[in-house]
Amino acid sequence: MSQLSEIEELRKEEVQHERTIEEAIFYSGPDMHYIYDQQGRLVRWNEKFQDITGYSSKELAKMSLLDWYKGDEKSYRAIMDCITRAIDDGFGVTDAEMRKNDGTIVSVYFKAFTLCLNGKKYIECRIIDITQSKRKEKEICYLSYHDQLTGLYNRRFYEEELTRLDTERNLPMTIVMGDVNGLKFINDSFGHIMGDRLLKKVAKIISLGCRADDIIARLGGDEFVIILPRTDAFVAENIIKRIKNLSLGEKVGFIDISVSFGYQTKNSKEEKTEEILITAENNMYNNKLFEGPIMKVKTIKSIINTLYEENKEEEKHSHEVSKLCGKMGEALDFSKYEVNELKEVGLLHNIGKIAIHENLPNKTGKFTSDEWKKIKSHCEIGYRMLNTVNGMSNMAIYILYHHERWDGLGYPKGLKGAEIPIASRIINIADAYDSMSRDRCYRSALSMENIIKELQKNAGHQFDPELVTVFIKKILGK
Structure with a gap:
């Protein structure tokens, strides 16, 4: 073989090798890759394209360039424009959605090139599946304008939308401010x-009470806002009434739903939106001053009823402690108001147990350290429940300290002697007496003789010694 023939043979081998590499890249590449002829017929494609679309080779051979986008006008036009650019300029790119064989939609990044082979023009297409990135993009966009907890719009969207809607054609426009009553009370x-x-329940109720085009947003914490375009005061009041009526039949656990609303209507372009917002908020806070305390008192009653329904023994115990506290107040010549306050705080002294699992206080075996910690927390929970309720701040303090001991070894603060409020010291004695006089799951009731011995033995340690003497002589008559 001549030297020239050897060179030609080597060149053929190199060309064949290059073609083999190109074909390997074409067929096994990570992206979808295919080629159409001038008539729009699919003539070549890689494995990825077949895998993603779900069509067999036989089916693909019969499909034309735009079969993927029929019924999707937006994607159809985007692909046509991209191919036109590829024919005119040699290259085109676009985003589109492609329908798979099973009917599911894939978001794609579409690139088109023109190829000239043996005097013929072809369209080479490369597609990158961007479904996941599009989904993440939508999620990011959603989160940037929505409140993560409730799914309503957030403050950012509300502010942008208020600016957009603040035009003369949307007048009258009413702004409604809402504030959930008792959220801090519930959290604490x-x-x-x-x-x-x-x-979340409040957000759902507000959404049900509003119209489809109304803008509802959570501003943060317990505050909500509603933008009502083309809505006068009369219609706004009806929307608020509808929301309140919907809330009447809803509860979270045993807690009623209560939201205070205030609104103001912008009737002319001369009125400043900032002043409309301030007035709406002030109206809401004025309503909250009246509605908030009522809601807390209702919640306290609901808590007590729920506690007693779950534990009838607790109901009997609390009523007896209340009577004993009242008698002690009378024996100590307390005023009528102080006696009544003692009775009420005796009734509520274990209100914090509502937040403790019902089986824990009745456990027969020894408490673990964590269980004992939970049991002791009922004093602080009860305090937090009552501390924000008008007229109950003193009772909250008495409940907080009703398990303190005269010798300073009690809880939660380790107060000693006269540092402990006298009402708390009275509750401590009444609570212990009634507990000892009742059958418990872990022991039988003590006799009166043994109860008195226990009270006397712990006078000066657990109990105020002077109050123990008063209790035994004047209340028990011994």
Whole structure:
């Protein structure tokens, strides 16, 4: 073989090798890759394209360039424009949606090139599946304009939308401000999980009460806002009434739903939106001053009823402690108001147990350190429940300290002697007496003789010694 023939043979081998590499790249590449002829017929494609679309080779051979985009006008036009650019300029790119064989939609990044082979023109297409990135993009966009907890719009969207809607053609426009009553009370008493449930329920009720085009947003915490375009005061009041009526039949656990609303209507372009917002908020806070305390008192009653329904022994115990506290107040010549306050605080002294699992206080075996910690927390929980309720701040303090001991070894603060409020010292004695006089799951009731011995033995240690003497002589008559 001549030297020239050897060179030609080597060149053929190199060309064949290059073609083999190109074909390997074409067929096994990570992206979808295919070629159409001038008539729009699919003439070549790689494995990825077949895998993603779900069509067999036989089916693909019969499909034309735009079969993927029939019924999707937006994607059809985008692909046509891209191919036109590829024919005119040699290259075109666009985003589109492609329908697979099973009917599912794939978001794609579409690139088109023109190829000239043996005097013929072809369209080479490369597609990158961007479904996941599009989904993440939508999620990011959603999160940037929505409140993560409730799914309503957030403050950012509300502010942008208010600016957009603040035009003469949307007048009259009413702004409604809403504030959930008792959220801090619920968070402090039962934890933020219960508070979050309350907020989600409120968001759902407001959404049901509003119209489809109304803009509802959570501004943060317990505050909500509603933008009502082309809505006068009369219609706004009806929307608020509808929301309140919907809330009447809803509860979160045993807690009623209560939201205070205030609104103001912008009737002319000369009125400043900032002043409309301030007035709406002031009206809401004025309503909250009246509605908030009522809601807290209702919640306290609901808590007590729920506690007693779950534990009838607790109901009997609390009523007896209340009577004993009242008698002690009378024996100590307390005023009528102080006696009544003692009775009420005796009734409520274990209100914090509502937040403790019902089986824990009745456990027969020894408490673990964590269980004992939970049991002792009922004093602080009860305090947090009552501390924000008008007229109950003193009772909250008495409940907080009703398990303190005269010798300073009690809880939660380790107060000693006269540092402990006298009402708390009275509750401590009445609570212990009634507990000892009742059958418990872990022991039988003590006799009166043994109860008195226990009270006397612990006078100066657990109990105020002078109050123990008064209790035994004047209340028990011994």
